[in-house]
Amino acid sequence: MSKSITVRYFAIFRERAGLDKETVSIDAETAADVFEQTKNRHGSSEPLGHCKVAINDVMADWSSVVDDGDTVLLFPPVAGG
């Protein structure tokens, strides 16, 4: 079943995508599915374990279920400090 998901891209993901967010209609069950199905945007070949994800401004796991209307934030490997 297709869901309407708002995807937000950060740092290198945003630069590759050329935009900071978009709403897509995709057949995604989990956050990992969203990452996979937007690969043509963020262009990441990183293992999922190196990246992080949040759903509706709460840190989540890649196995977290996404619902219609959710905002999924895709974070490339962090590098604070």
Place this chain on the structure above:
Amino acid sequence: MGDVIRLTDKPIEPDALRQELFDPAAGAYAGFEGWIRNENEGLAVERLEYEAYVPLAISEGEKVIAEARARFPLLHAHCVHRTGMLEIGECAVWVGVSSAHREEAFQACRYIIDQVKVRLPIWKKEHYTDGNSGWVNCERCAEHAHPEAASL
């Protein structure tokens, strides 16, 4: 007392920040400053640009500080991280803790900076002297995080 974790696009002033940690019961203060250096992996760096997703950097940073307070008997613990464009020598991150004795101050300071580096949604883009730029991939930083924190 200020918020325990802050992000700012203004210069970090550790001397002023450490005053927030004074406490009559404190016998120890430990501070850490992360500075911008002019080289990374053989490339000459001219400046560094920090990007943060502030809402989650704050909430994740609050968790890190809370974890440090649960692990070590601290009086106060604060962290401030920069955003925006920074020049060589500028302070990018400051961590300060106060406690009754030095051991927990050292340990907590180390715990906080290690976790901040691998958990907060903050990214840095290096601008090199040759005009190129590149985002820093911090996979190696995870090797320095406390292993026991991985399951938190």
